[in-house]
Amino acid sequence: MEDVERKIKHSIRRYKMIEQEDIVAVALSGGKDSVVVLHILHSLFKDRPDIRLVAISIDEGIHDYREKTLKTARQICKRLGIPHETVSFEDQFGLTLDQMTNVGERAPCTYCGVFRRTILNRTAKALSATKLATGHDLDDEAQAVLMNLLRGDMERLVRLVPAKKPGLVPRIKPLRSVSEKEVALYAIVKELPISFDECPYVSFSLRAEIRDMLNVFEAKHPGTKYSLMKSFDVLTKSLKKEDVDLRRCETCGEPTMGDLCQACKLLKKFFPS
Ligand code: SF4
Secondary structure, three states: OOOHHHHHHHHHOOOOOOOOOOEEEEEOOOOOOHHHHHHHHHHOOOOOOOOOEEEEEEEEOOOOHHHHHHHHHHHHHHHHHOOEEEEEEEHHHOOOOHOOOOHOOOOOOHHHHHHHHHHHHHHHHHHOOEEEEEEHHHHHHHHHHHHHHHEEOOOOHHHHHOOOOOOOEEEEEEOOOHHHHHHHHHHHHEEEOOOOOOOHHHOOOOOHHHHHHHEEEEHOOOOHHHHHHHHHHHHHOOOOOOOOOEEEEOOOOOOOOOOOOOOHHHHHHHOOO
């Protein structure tokens, strides 16, 4: 437990994730990672009146899955006395993820990722948050690095490095050096309310394949995930970071590189007129 907390504190300090007067919005799905982030940030900063925590949960509308994790999210916020906001795809975009998946041509995780990012940024801004903390752990980060390398998607790879952009609440990932297994063990030993349910759409994602591949590698060659992240940290120092000027989406006003943000482009397919 001490080792997990030490690693998290070290990441927060090293990457200057949280500073004086920050309002930190925690993206809280109710899964183990996000519950552990909320719990640890609360224990680290509960005696600091200058730092405030709020939690944001998103109800994508995934039948027989999200209801359970949202219950857990409400429980942990109540236990820790943290203000909690829940926002749904249906209220924001007029459709649930299940409905989008039934009628749309894209994979569920594509819709989910794009719309979730939009809601998180929008809601964090509405709550005046200065940082947005997500529960990405070492496994998630290593998967994202490998996935972008295998796709040859350098732009997305560089985007994994935190950067300040106007209109975007800066993201922080306090668990980036803690493995998924350690996070799960931490949650169990600390008796945190967590949901181990898995999203029914997970098998559709490329990430799931990469996850399985990395786990096989890690079992055969322990330390693979750490090594991958170490290489990434070295690599990003030499990668040219394009200073892209973000514009405002013509429809919703969210930051975008083109005329329309990704969410509005996808929504146009569902509501053409
Ligand atoms: S597995 Fe895909 S659809 Fe399910 S919560 Fe994750 S990103 Fe969303």
